Amino acid sequence: RNISNLVYLWMITVDIITCTSAFHFGIGRLFPVMATPFFLRYPGFCNVFGFLYNISSRLSVFLVALQSILRSLSLVYPFRVPRKRIIVKIIVLMGIVNMVQATIPYWRSKTYHYDRYVLLLQYGIVA
Numbered sequence: 001r002n003i004s005n006l007v008y009l010w011m012i013t014v015d016i017i018t019c020t021s022a023f024h025f026g027i028g029r030l031f032p033v034m035a036t037p038f039f040l041r042y043p044g045f046c047n048v049f050g051f052l053y054n055i056s057s058r059l060s061v062f063l064v065a066l067q068s069i070l071r072s073l074s075l076v077y078p079f080r081v082p083r084k085r086i087i088v089k090i091i092v093l094m095g096i097v098n099m100v101q102a103t104i105p106y107w108r109s110k111t112y113h114y115d116r117y118v119l120l121l122q123y124g125i126v127a
Contacts, residue, residue, distance in 0.1 A: 003084050004070065010091065011063045014056050021052035047106075054102045062094050 070082060 003082055003087050004067075006084070007063060007067050007070065007087070007091075011060070011067070014059045014063060017052055018056040018060060021049045021056060023049075051102060051106075055098050058098045058102070059095060062098070063091070066091070 066087070070087070073080075073082060
């Protein structure tokens with residue numbers, strides 16, 4: 001495959017993960033009475049979606065920047081084909097760095113959770 005197609009495929013995958021990880025915010029806003037007890041009962045649910053949202057937003061910005069760099073290189077050097085292995089290694093390395101960076105708050109027992117006071121103020125729900 002062409003390296004540009006591969007980067008576009010990864011960009012689409014990261015965008016789908018971003019949209020999926022933000023899905024529960026919309027459910028909580030549309031149906032607060034039904035969704036809020038579910039989210040409060042299962043804190044791991046919030047942690048997984050918070051982690052995915054954190055990583056996917058960073059990777060999305062990185063992939064757009066990488067695509068811009070590849071386009072600039074193709075304009076400057078029109079007859080030079082970028083090496084696929086190097087680009088894949090850069091993307092994998094950046095993915096690993098982002099995953100380690102996103103897990104650092106968990107090392108100190110920081111977790112994502114719904115704030116009970118915000119729920120009380122916004123929805124009048126006592127959790």
